[in-house]
Amino acid sequence: MEDFENKLLFMIEERQRVLFEIERVLFTKRYHLSQKHLDIFMVQSITMIYSIWEGYIQQSFRMYINFLNSLNINFKDYSDDIVTFHMENTFKQLNDYPKKNSRKIYYYTKLEEHFSQQRHELYSSVNTDSNVSFDTLNRILCTFSLEPFTAYWENYIHPSPNLEETLRTFLRYRNGVAHGGDISSEEKVTKEVFEKYKNLVIDLMYGVHSKMMKGISEKTYLNNRNINNPA
Numbered sequence: 486m487e488d489f490e491n492k493l494l495f496m497i498e499e500r501q502r503v504l505f506e507i508e509r510v511l512f513t514k515r516y517h518l519s520q521k522h523l524d525i526f527m528v529q530s531i532t533m534i535y536s537i538w539e540g541y542i543q544q545s546f547r548m549y550i551n552f553l554n555s556l557n558i559n560f561k562d563y564s565d566d567i568v569t570f571h572m573e574n575t576f577k578q579l580n581d582y583p584k585k586n587s588r589k590i591y592y593y594t595k596l597e598e599h600f601s602q603q604r605h606e607l608y609s610s611v612n613t614d615s616n617v618s619f620d621t622l623n624r625i626l627c628t629f630s631l632e633p634f635t636a637y638w639e640n641y642i643h644p645s646p647n648l649e650e651t652l653r654t655f656l657r658y659r660n661g662v663a664h665g666g667d668i669s670s671e672e673k674v675t676k677e678v679f680e681k682y683k684n685l686v687i688d689l690m691y692g693v694h695s696k697m698m699k700g701i702s703e704k705t706y707l708n709n710r711n712i713n714n715p716a
Contacts, residue, residue, distance in 0.1 A: 486701055489552045493545060493697070497690045500537050504683045507533055512676045527674040528662060531682060535659040538686045539617050542693070546611045546625060549697055553607055553706055560605045564630040564708050567607065574608040575599070618656055619649040622689075630705040631696045639688065655682050 510516055511527055518526065553567075560568070573579055576599075578592045599605070611625050623633035634648055641648035700706060 486552075486698075489548065489701070490694075490698060493548060493694050496541065496544060496548075497687075497694060500541055500690065501687055503537060504534065504687070508676075508679060508683065511679065527679075530674055530679055531655070531658050532662050534679075534682050534686055535655070538689070539613055539615070541686075541690050542613055542617050542622070542625065543611065545690075545693060545697070546629070547609055549629065550607050550609050552701070557604060558707070559603045561603075562707055563607075564706055566628055566630045567706060568708075570628045571605065571608045574610075616656060616660070619652045622652075622693075626693075626696060629700070631700045632705075634689075634692065638692070651681075651685055655685060658682075 507530060510518075511523070511530060553563075560571075563571075576592070576596065578588075583589050583592055611628070613625070614621050619634070619636070626633045636647045636649040637643075638648045641651055646654070
């Protein structure tokens with residue numbers, strides 16, 4: 486567990502450094518950019534922050550899955566959420582049943598092979614919908630039996646916008662640029678705006694880290710029947 490935590494913290498710190506470097510380029514005037522180039526980078530800075538955020542979610546959950554795999558847990562002992570995640574991603578036919586008889590036979594054969602074995606490597610990728618919103622983030626957390634975020638979390642409480650609202654604004658801004666919309670946003674990228682979303686991503690990265698460590702400590706990855714009798 487300690488090795489997992491150290492790797493996760495290193496990944497967060499690495500992303501923090503990148504965020505601070507972007508901020509230095511944009512707001513310290515150290516690099517003598519022309520106003521035209523500065524305006525371009527300022528608009529694109531939100532998509533840069535977002536790419537760091539989505540990349541963190543992809544990699545941190547891949548690390549979490551690898552950690553669970555390292556525990557050599559019997560597949561039936563995983564929580565129902567994790568079992569469902571693995572089955573739906575490994576056997577796509579569960580959501581798209583085959584029509585051809587040969588494909589049905591292949592599907593049943595693979596299912597039989599699956600249930601004849603006690604241990605399986607969990608499916609190692611998560612679907613972010615290329616848009617890690619409040620709902621998507623909580624869906625992913627719940628998929629791995631981890632505690633979801635509440636809308637009013639940490640410093641994201643009245644009179645400030647709550648976490649759900651802040652993430653929604655962040656994604657609306659990012660999507661407007663990334664999907665070819667009008668880059669003249671209702672919210673100009675000032676130093677304050679950049680810091681707002683930089684701090685949001687940093688807060689969330691550490692928040693996800695805390696939820697993973699709590700899940701490991703409390704063994705929420707196990708089903709209730711085995712919570713006191715881990716593999």
